[in-house]
Amino acid sequence: MVIHPVLLIAIPLLFAFLMPLLKRAKAVTIIILLFNTLLAILMFHNVYNNGPLYEIIAFSPPIGIYLYVDNIAALLAVMINLLAFINFLSVEKVEIKFAMLYLLAVASSTGIVITGDIFNMFVFFEIAAVSSYALVAWKRDKEALEGAIKYMVLGSIASVLMLVGIAFLYSEFRSLNIYDIMNRMDEGSVLILLSFAFLLTGIGVEAEIFPLNGWVPDAYQGAAGSIASLLSFGPSKAGIYAIARLLMIFSWQQSYDLALSVGIMTLLIGELAAFRQENVKRMLAYSSIGQMGLILISLSMLDSTDYAIIAFFFLLVSHAASKGALFLLSERKGFGSNASKYAGIVSVMSLIGMPPMAGFWGKWYIIMGAMQMEAWWIIAAIVFSSVVEAAYFARYLSTTMQEEEHASIIAAYPPAIMATLTLLLGILPFIYKIATIGGVING
Amino acid sequence: MVTVVSGLINVLIIAIYATVAMMIGILFMGIGRKIVARVHNRVGPPIYQGFIDIAKLILKKTNITHGWIYDLALLFSITGIVLTILFLPIGGVKLLSTEGDAFLVLYLLAIPALGFALGAGASGNPNSAIGVMRALVMMLSYELPFVISMVALMIYYDTTSIAEIVASQYGKWAILIPPFAISAAVADMALQGMLMEAPFDIPIAPHEIASGPMAEFGGKHLGSLMIYKAGTIVAYTTLFVDLFLGGGVVMKGGIVADVVNFIVWFILIFLVFTLSLLINTSFPRFRIEQAFKFYWKYEAVLAIIALVWVYWMVIS
Amino acid sequence: MVEMVFAVLIIAFIFTLFIKNNRVASIISLVVSLFPLAAFLDWGREFGINLISIGFENTMNINMAGITLHFSISPLAWFFGIMLFSLIPPILLYSYSFFSKNDGFYPFMILLMVSVMGILLSSDFLSFFLFWELMALGIFIMICRNGDRKAMVRYLSYSVLSGVLILAGIALLYHMNGTLLFAEIMLKADFETMVAITMLIIGFAIKAALMPLHTWVPPVYSTSDEPFVAFLSGGLSKIGYYGMLLLLFAMPGARVMEAYINSSIATYLLAIIGSLTAFFATFLAIFEDDLRKLLAYSSIAQLGYIAVGIGTGSSIAMAGALFQAFNHAFFKATLFLAAGSVAYRTGKWKISELGGVAYKMPLTFMAALFAIFALAAIPITSGFAAKWLLYEAAIERRYVFIAPIMLIAGVGAFLYSFRILYGVFLGENRYPDIKEAPKPMVAGMFLLVMPLIIFLIFPGYMLDMMDSFLSSAGLATISHSPYVIHTTLGNYNTIAVIVGMMFAMIPAFLIYVLRKQHLVDFEDNFIGGEIPSLYEHISMHAAHNFYKPLKDVVMPYLEGGATSIYSSLYKVVEKIADGARKIYDGVVQDYAIYVMLFLLIIAGWLLW
Amino acid sequence: MKYEEWSKISRIASKKSLWILHFCTGCGAIEMPPVMTSRFDMERFGMAPMATPRQADVLLITGYLTVKTLKRVIQVYEQMQDPKYVVAFGSCPINGGMYWDSYNTINQLDKYLPVDLYLAGCMPRPEGIINAMMELMEMIEKGEARGWEKYRKNYEKYKKNQEMAFKFGKVEE
Secondary structure, three states: OOOOOHHHHHHHHHHHHHHHHOOOHHHHHHHHHHHHHHHHHHHHHHHHHHOOEEEEEOOOOOOOEEEEEOHHHHHHHHHHHHHHHHHHHOOOOOOHHHHHHHHHHHHHHHHHHHEOEHHHHHHHHHHHHHHHHHHHHHHOOHHHHHHHHHHHHHHHHHHHHHHHHHHHHHHHHOOOEHHHHHHHOOOOOHHHHHHHHHHHHHHHHHOOOOOOOOHHHHHHHHOOHHHHHHHHHOHHHHHHHHHHHHHHHOOOHHHHHHHHHHHHHHHHHHHHHHHOOOOHHHHHHHHHHHHHHHHHHHHHOOOOOOHHHHHHHHHHHHHHHHHHHHHHHOOOOOOOOHHHHHHHHHHHHHHHOOOOOHHHHHHHHHHHHHHHHOOHHHHHHHHHHHHHHHHHHHHHHHHHHHOOOOOOHHHHHHHHHHHHHHHHHHHOOHHHHHHHHHOOOOO | OHHHHHHHHHHHHHHHHHHHHHHHHHHHHHHHHHHHHHHOOOOOOOOOHHHHHHHHHHOOOOOEEOOHHHHHHHHHHHHHHHHHHHOOOEOOEOOOHHHOOHHHHHHHOHHHHHHHHHHHHHHOOHHHHHHHHHHHHHHHHHHHHHHHHHHHHHHHHOOOOHHHHHHHOOOOOHHHOHHHHHHHHHHHHHHHHHOOOOOOOOOOOHHHHOOHHHHHOOHHHHHHHHHHHHHHHHHHHHHHHHHHOHHHOOOOOHHHHHHHHHHHHHHHHHHHHHHHHHHHHHOOOOOHHHHHHHHHHHHHHHHHHHHHHHHHHHHO | OHHHHHHHHHHHHHHHHOOOEHHHHHHHHHHHHHHHHHHHHHHHHHHOOOOOOOOOOOEEEEEEOOEEEEEEOOHHHHHHHHHHHHHHHHHHHHHHHHOOEOOOHHHHHHHHHHHHHHHHHEOEHHHHHHHHHHHHHHHHHHHHHHOOHHHHHHHHHHHHHHHHHHHHHHHHHHHHHOOOEOOOOOOOOOHHHHHHHHHHHHHHHHHOOOOOOOOOHHHHHHHOOHHHHHHHHHHHHHHHHHHHHHHHHHOHHHHHHHHHHHOOHHHHHHHHHHHHHHHHHHHHHHOOOEHHHHHHHHHHHHHHHHHHHHHHOOHHHHHHHHHHHHHHHHHHHHHHHHHHHHHHHHOOOEHHHOOOHHHOOHHHHHHHHHHHHHHOOOOOOOHHHHHHHHHHHHHHOOOOOHHHHHHHHHHHHHHHHHHHHHHHHOOOOOOOOOOOOOHHHHHHHHHHHHHHHHHHHOHHHHHHHHHHHHHHOOOOOOOEOOOEEEOOOOEEEHHHHHHHHHHHHHHHHHHHHHOOOEEOOOOOOOEOOEOHHHOOOOOOOOOOOOOHHHHHHHHHHHOOOHHHHHHHHHHHHHHHHHHHHHHOOOOHHHHHHHHHHHHHHHHHHHHO | OOHHHHHHHHHHHHHHOOEEEEEOOOHHHHHHHHHHOOOOOHHHHOOEEOOOOOOOOEEEEOOOEEHHHHHHHHHHHHHOOOOOEEEEEOOHHHHOHHHOOOOOEEOOHHHOOOOOEEEOOOOOOHHHHHHHHHHHHHHHHHOOOOHHHHHHHOHHHHHHHHHHHHHHOOOOO
16 A cells, blocks of 8 residues: 555645635544544554655655655654544534644644655744644633744744755755755855754744743643643644754764753753742643753764664653643643543653653663763753652642542543553553664654 | 479579569668668668568558559569569579570660550559650660660670670679770769669659659559569669679689679679669759750760770770 | 462452442452462472462563563562562551542552562563552552642652662663673672662662651651551562662672672661661651651651661671561551551541540550550560661671660660550540441451561571571571571570560569459549549640650751751752743743844854 | 468558658648658658658648648548558647638548547647657557548448538538
């Protein structure tokens, strides 16, 4: 069976724009997301058995649209679509515009992951960003608008910077194909260095790295639970994956050092900011920042140790699923039902890094890797941030466990399913195998 | 057959020694009162007064009880103190002291105290509770210097067994070795607290808390506590004599030696007891926190000096 | 067969999750808890102790994609297994009456059993760590059930710190040895190994509640359910020491440490920390008014002794440490359960509010009394043998600092023991209307007391149980018969004590039996001739602020301890955190400036 | 040995070890310190002051008793263990002494408690006290000091009188 990765992007895009014509927005969206998930799983199966998948649309590279799907990209596509599907189940009242924006955000996030073309990536970023602005503002109250505006301001700056970066790159290589550029990359002229700086800054805004993440707390705070959840596993994860690719393109020691120092700063500042935070969503947002820092640290070790890639995957996937669940749960004051309690505890434990949740493997491999590199400061930072994290999450649990507010099925089960995913990934660490086979992130 | 007979003889000897020791204790109570009276320029009771008191108490027509926990005081106090005496070498005769050691003796001494405390608690008298509190705090206070001194002895003789310590001191008593002279002085002040003599008679303090733990005891219960008190006099003075004065052993082998040793032991414990009484008569009562500070500040420092000295001697 | 035990436990875990009825869940978990116990009893064959014979296999490997978990039984694990798993059935029996509905206690007890079994059986560090963290998780969920914020925050922070430190230590060992198998890891006396061992030991010490890493214990013990706390204090706290023993003695690679241990400052430091823990925690326990906190500090103190034993490292010390661990498991579990029974009937935790419970709950009192005797190491319980071995070991090594500290902590134990006895059980009869605890609860407590009596008479059996561990760790075994222990310094003959005691009891018994006595009312008490019944209320219970004179003297020196250091540290972190939070000041212009600055800085850095 | 012989031993022991509880609400208490200390030294006869009634054999009432203190005296007396003896000290417990017409003192202790020995005088000198104690000892040895038995036998009567006293101040004489 031939699988066309482009369908993953095309179908939601198509239906997103067809949405005003359709009556039953919720059902349609659910079907599309389910279909997309299945497609992604099939694609992953295909890629896993037969090796990376290419697809060229319209023209041959380096001019045309070029999709490149390897193990990791396929897995991320599965993750984004699956979580989007589960997350969508928790939305009670679906308006047409909402469904449209949601599909756009999902499609564009998937696009960022599977594209092999840096300009396409920019386009998808733009779509993701624009739909995210609208989604954040969805509640239309003061907080939501504030968050959306901040997001929009920073997002616009980011897109300009990204565009400039791409322009520099294009002027140097006369190509936009990531693979192509990667192969031709060498020491680098001033222009290339500048393009790296611009691209990193531009993508970094989306990937929530310090200090480009000013929009994060406000946007997450303003957005509804399901939107915050979408942001955390959609665009931001795609963004950090884009940074991974960026590091692959510009694979100099300098850029890894940069990623490491930025990562440690992001980790510490994110966790510390969460430590004193009273608002749940804001706290979770800061915690996301911290986790992004951790992921960035794992990326910065890509060059030095084999564990980094595994750590990267576990951290990415576990954080996506568990933070998604927690944002969904943050809609209500307390957990209120056993399913929610289960979801809350499992997700928190995964974030803290306790086995048998998936987050544990991330921490295990990142520490293993750091030991191999004999990078003591990484370990010190992780130890410190873990304790801080534990402290504020325990505080979080102690308040949420006590509040008795009954949760409806629709509110209780989607997070529980996400938590189960985390748990299963931890108990059956097959990703370990996938990641070791997948090996490297290609362009 | 022979082993059974010799075993029975051993048991008999042990029983005789224990009984005699208890008798000596009761006698000492009378002697003690006599000595105190002489210091006060009084005549004082006859020296057998202790026997009379105990007989009177036990033969009282009625005895009250506050329940079975209260009765534990009676059972534990006599049992515990007799058991302790069994584990102390008396005048070179080892009794059961080869089967246990100084730590065992320290903890055995806690049995009667705990039983006493249980009974006092069960009586429900608030004065008793306060008395027990004071007794326990006193215990915490005097144990520190005493234990440090004991540890010094143990590391010097490289044994924890009291019988061994006594045997090693044959010919040269520990108190003649300079650091142990300090230790002995410290332990003697601890002894003052153990025997609850002034200035450390805080737990009993009849004028403050109506004789403290004993407030609700009368009749046979009080009688048993007096026997316990008599036993503690012998037990603690013997412990001191065994640790620092060679257990009174001056001869070896044969029955004659046993008799001589016994007499020397008797004289030594009498001297130790008299010394404690003389201190008793010359001092008023400390408050409990003063006692605590006394033991943990001055006594402990002296004990530590001795311990360091001994440690240095042992190492070099 | 091992798989079967695991499978049964996991099935029971899932099953009990969905049972609401307390009694059914209790019986199921009680039955299930006998499986691991049977397995461990059966494995006694390997170490020369035939108790039952079923024929459990003793090794197991689990393959998960790319990762293999190795399991096998070792003498040390066997000892701890017997200890922990014989603790569980009585506790579950007790819970039969203690709880009214099953809201998560039983499944997570079973989960804890799984984790303990995993920890004990694991023979590589990965599975050890997996189950270690599973245990931490189980404990956390148990704490969550009562949802006390302080307990949760402290426990989780400490637990994560411990987990990460252990993880780092393991990673370092792996980095140096290239293997995670206990059998293949070699410990050398070089700097990196010392770093790894230090990290691991600190991680273990947190679970073992060694000072100054103990501050999570009092809030946790004082807010969770008693049956769980009984298991936590009695059982799970020993797992920390299991880790230490494993690392320092049981691992084959640890043999290299032997030469090192003899002159080591590091292990001497552990012994000193242990003795100071015993000392200070005892003082904290003396002044505590909350019964559960008192018991918590007492736990910390008693666990400190085990650290002394491990730090001393001779065979006597090791035997003492293991013996102490065993005793502590049982007497402290009994005490927590007794406290639970008292609260079950009276609903009070404060010692100053309790009083006279013994008259109405004599069986609970008897169990508690016996446990307290063991706690205070009175020689009519097995508690003494353990402490005795530790004292002997300290004297043998000439630890002149540690021995007196330990002895004084032992005396201090009398003080807080009496506080429990008097304040809770004796004194004024304040609760005339309560009943004895339900039968299953009483039965649970008495079952827990049994081992203390058995090993009182036959401490030699306990030493038999450790012999194979001692010889596998390369230490000399202690010469003993069932009732006599010989060391180089002295002997302890339990039969002499017991027989001597029987003889000594004769006169007391005669006096007791021959002279008649009559019971009088509680109010018939001499308080300066005053008549309590004339007044509406006159408190005759002197339990409030019991050791005030001592407290006035000692407390100034105890303040400024670990808690205050941590709270000042916490304040510093709070300040830094506030600083971090202020970076996100909510002004979008600032954020835009951050972006540009970032761009400039990295561009500058890259170009430069 | 028969009970009689036991009780004889018991009486001898009792006689030689009289432990006294002073109920010192009256002025007579001032005469006790000389008795205890070196001038007269009562300890040579085995007498000793005790702190609580549980321990004591002799209850020494050293002067007048009001209705209020009578309650306490009775409580204390009942807390003592048999055999126990009451010694009324001075003239107040005999007939009220100088307080004989006070509204709140009782005049005749004998109505409420069995008094074994009266010690007349206002105040009796220490020699008198010693003398009285010797007398009590002799009575004990002969088995004449049987107040405690009397109290048990006539408990109803004593109780009635006591209650009358608590109600009306004193028993009509």
